[in-house]
């Protein structure tokens with residue numbers, strides 16, 4: 001994989017993916033995209049600004065990479081809560097239209113725009129991957145706990161977008177592999193308020209989760225396209 005794009009490179013998982021690929025002996029070109037466009041403290045990484053909720057920003061970043069055949073695009077953006085009014089709902093009573101729309105805008109609509117503008121940039125002559133960080137809680141069949149309406153629904157919809165794009169890409173670029181990836185529970189700003197519920201040994205550092213997910217990406221084939229895979233390589237049922 002020569003040309004790798006990480007989107008959401010300021011997040012815990014995005015930063016760990018950036019470190020991981022920039023550190024490989026094969027010296028791939030790594031492009032780190034984030035809202036702020038802050039340069040990574042690594043000369044091997046090229047930083048670019050992109051806000052996934054703004055289509056002109058997504059189109060502009062894609063245009064900057066138009067001449068570069070991409071071998072991996074990893075989308076590591078997402079929201080679960082903020083420091084203000086956005087918190088995962090415990091009950092129907094907590095549903096708020098603005099919060100629901102905001103979570104969908106970042107977790108579902110943004111990734112759809114990224115797929116629209118970046119999937120055509122995947123290399124057609126070599127194996128090329130697109131993966132979006134998703135979440136096990138986006139599985140409809142696995143939902144026994146309830147709650148977290150906006151996040152769960154936005155991730156279930158993201159998984160459907162991935163599956164639908166995989167069907168289209170089979171025709172347009174048969175070597176492309178389009179995946180959702182569940183990282184496990186990872187120590188980050190996103191998971192921090194909920195870490196007390198995590199059993200011992202089940203909270204990964206971002207670097208550990210990324211090493212495991214990179215192995216999953218390495219092993220993935222075109223038959224996997226459209227699936228959501230967990231950090232251990234197992235498929236998450238839709």
Ligand SMILES: NC(=O)c1ccc[n+]([C@@H]2O[C@H](COP(=O)([O-])OP(=O)(O)OC[C@H]3O[C@@H](n4cnc5c(N)ncnc54)[C@H](OP(=O)(O)O)[C@@H]3O)[C@@H](O)[C@H]2O)c1
Pocket residue numbers: 008009010011012013014034035036050051052053076077078079106110133134135136182183184185186187188189190191
């Ligand atoms: N951590 C976990 O346990 C866990 C579990 C399952 C799934 N996931 C998924 O993994 C992904 C990454 O999570 P994380 O734990 O690394 O969270 P994080 O550290 O909070 O990172 C989230 C990233 O999303 C970016 N982002 C938010 N809105 C954006 C926008 N409009 N445009 C561009 N970037 C935007 C943030 O950018 P700024 O720095 O600019 O805010 C940040 O880089 C998410 O999709 C999450 O749902 C995480």
